[in-house]
Amino acid sequence: MDSIPPSLIRLASPIGRLELTAGPSGILSLSIETDGHLPLEQTPEKPSPVLRRAQRQLTEYFSGTRTAFDLPVALDDGTxxxxxxxxxxxxxxxxxxxxxxxxxxxxxxxxxxxxxxxxxxxxxxxxxxxxxxxxxxxxxxxxxxxxxxxxxxxxxxxxxxxxxx
Missing domain, CATH: 1.10.10.10 (Winged helix-like DNA-binding domain superfamily/Winged helix DNA-binding domain)
Known part of the structure; x- marks a missing residue:
């Protein structure tokens, strides 16, 4: 797990608000609003360049202009x-x-x-x-x-x- 506190950004989408976190190795999580709540909604946003890029690419995906993501994703925490x-x-x-x-x-x-x-x-x-x-x-x-x-x-x-x- 990254030792630096993760960056955090939120954005609106057609399926509810999204909340993304990232560390030095890439995007750590993407949460979709459930019953009006996000897991870190009390935590202030702390955008990073990779999260700004993710925000832009997700907006393009939802608008129908993007079909592939070009983002570093850190899938290190699972089995x-x-x-x-x-x-x-x-x-x-x-x-x-x-x-x-x-x-x-x-x-x-x-x-x-x-x-x-x-x-x-x-x-x-x-x-x-x-x-x-x-x-x-x-x-x-x-x-x-x-x-x-x-x-x-x-x-x-x-x-x-x-x-x-």
Missing amino acids: AFQRSVWQQLSRLPFGSVVSYGALGQSIGRPGSGRAIGGAVGANPVPIIVGCHRVLATNGRITGYSAGEGIATKAWLLDHEGIGHK
Whole structure:
């Protein structure tokens, strides 16, 4: 974990306010407002250059002019298994989808759908690391741990033109 206190920035989005933190190695977290609250809402903003860049790129994403993020993301705090899932998610392009089973296969862990789901749900940087692009094999949304849950995931999928049930 970074020893310097993280930088912090907030921005409005169509799915609620977003709160991002960053340390020296990159973006540490992205939180989506849940029930009108953000995890660090009492902490004053402390923008950094990388967070200003993230703010600009997220604004472009939501306006429909950006389909890929070019940001340093620090995915260091999870287990080795979680990090392998997050690395696969970071390679999943805008508008594409993968099933939990196929994601497990891609990291050499076939049949570990439940564990894959847990790692996807623990992603500290949603949207930038596209965990919303993971669906059940039949195209159903089975859950989403950020923002307002399934409604937030459905909005993101619709925004990227990804069909779902």
